[in-house]
Amino acid sequence: MSGRTLTKILIVEDEPEIAQLVNLYMGKEGFRTSVAKSGGEALKLLKSERPDLVILDLMLPEIDGIEVCKRIRNAPDTALLPIIMLTAKAEESDTIVGLELGADDYVTKPFSPKALVARVKALFRRLDRETSDQRLSFSFGPLAMDLSRHEVTVNGKEVSLTAKEFGLLEYLLRHQGRVLTRDVLLNTVWGYDYYGTTRTVDVHIRRLKLKIPLLNDAIISIKSLGYKLSDQAPALS
Amino acid sequence: MSGRTLTKILIVEDEPEIAQLVNLYMGKEGFRTSVAKSGGEALKLLKSERPDLVILDLMLPEIDGIEVCKRIRNAPDTALLPIIMLTAKAEESDTIVGLELGADDYVTKPFSPKALVARVKALFRRLDRETSDQRLSFSFGPLAMDLSRHEVTVNGKEVSLTAKEFGLLEYLLRHQGRVLTRDVLLNTVWGYDYYGTTRTVDVHIRRLKLKIPLLNDAIISIKSLGYKLSDQAPALS
DNA sequence: CACAATCGTAATCAAACCGTAACATGCGGC
DNA sequence: GCCGCATGTTACGGTTTGATTACGATTGTG
Helix, strand or coil: CHHHCCCEEEEECCCHHHHHHHHHHHHHCCCEEEEECCHHHHHHHHHHHCCCEEEEECCCCCCCHHHHHHHHHHCHHHCCCCEEEEEEHHHHHHHHHHHHHCCCEEEEECECHHHHHHHHHHHHHHHHHHHHHHCCEEEECCEEEECCCCEEEECCEEECCCHHHHHHHHHHHHCCCCCEEHHHHHHHHHCCCCCCCCHHHHHHHHHHHHHCCCHHHHEEEECCCEEEECCCCCCCC | CHHHCCCEEEEECCCHHHHHHHHHHHHHCCCEEEEECCHHHHHHHHHHHCCCEEEEECCCCCCCHHHHHHHHHHCHHHCCCCEEEEEEHHHHHHHHHHHCCCCCEEEEECCCHHHHHHHHHHHHHHHHHHHHCCCCEEEEECEEEECCCCEEEECCEEECCCHHHHHHHHHHHHCCCCCECHHHHHHHHHCCCCCCCCHHHHHHHHHHHHHCCCHHHHEEEECCCEEEECCCCCCCC
């Protein structure tokens, strides 16, 4: 997430107080921002500023949010640009139809700025993770995993893991923060053809935790669902 | 929306001119219609015609609109049937305010047929979207829910919920503003095969409210009908 | 072939969750 | 204003779920 410091956010909102508020909170988080007060301005700023994310109000003068959204999706260089849409609950009855076409998340007004910040971050995390597919190394606080060398170190000291343990940890790291059911883990780490009891997963989680005490608190068990690796990596020691 | 061409609408209205008028306009829109002139007839037609939406006058001979509404909601196979209620301005003051009834939308007489058509379409759109909604995160004022991380935060602070609590809250958020009977909740959150008392729902609602005080006012109990999550998200903090 | 490492299963144990029942309160109808 | 039903609230015990440990099977290796 530290690589996000130069992230630019375009805020498209005609009500000055709201724009101001969002601007303020995004700034606090270290995001750079620009504000457009109309659809037309938004389209201009998209070209000049090349933001990494757009917060887009649905109701706008001139060109409305739906239209802006469509244009963003239809232009090749912005087709994948993440969009968070702001909608008033009251609008829903009439206008929301067009929403299916492509916002990545929605926030209904009134919203808390904090919640919006959380959503922005969550969206970035999601996207980061999606692009993490080809990664060959991961880190989690003092833990580092290197796939090419098949090596895991904690504070620089190597930890020897078995194949299953390694695969399991790799999968957890790739999907940091997301809840993974035992079935998902069995299907991916063990293989789709594997038929065994889900308890197997528990035992291997246990073995991981024994070898790497760091993970004791980091791997969180969620009852009746599965496990997740905390997205807060523990501090370096 | 083109899949709506075979949509059937039941019009429950004792005044012939109004019934006629509504009938005409709905027909123009390509909806199939049936008309009931009394509450009793409405209940009969509900069974034989299986409409996709009901336009229901509040004032009716025999069985009034409120009662018809209740019965629709309490019958398992019509519990989620969308209802638009027609109310006279005068009635508003006493009956409706406190009750909230179980309708999905209201139109006050006198109304323009075009406006009614617009409301019908809007309601269908809303419901279509609700059922096809694959969102993984929701917000409700300062509350944010993230399904993939199985995490609920209020003002950014995490709240730990059990599986049932989480599922219940998710369903409420997905159907914000709709009245949900205990049976509907049991069937969806607990599962179609679940057999237990409806009181279970009350207890879980209670537990949700304890963990998330925000919901104290937001989850509204409607006597002899069920619960609904307010469609106004609470103001930001 | 023997040995060691790894892995899956089963058994045991603890804790959390959940449903029910029982009691309390509130609300509408008469 | 009282009665009865619907809902709110609380507490308790059973059941489910997960943690943990031990063991036997399997695999690979020298």
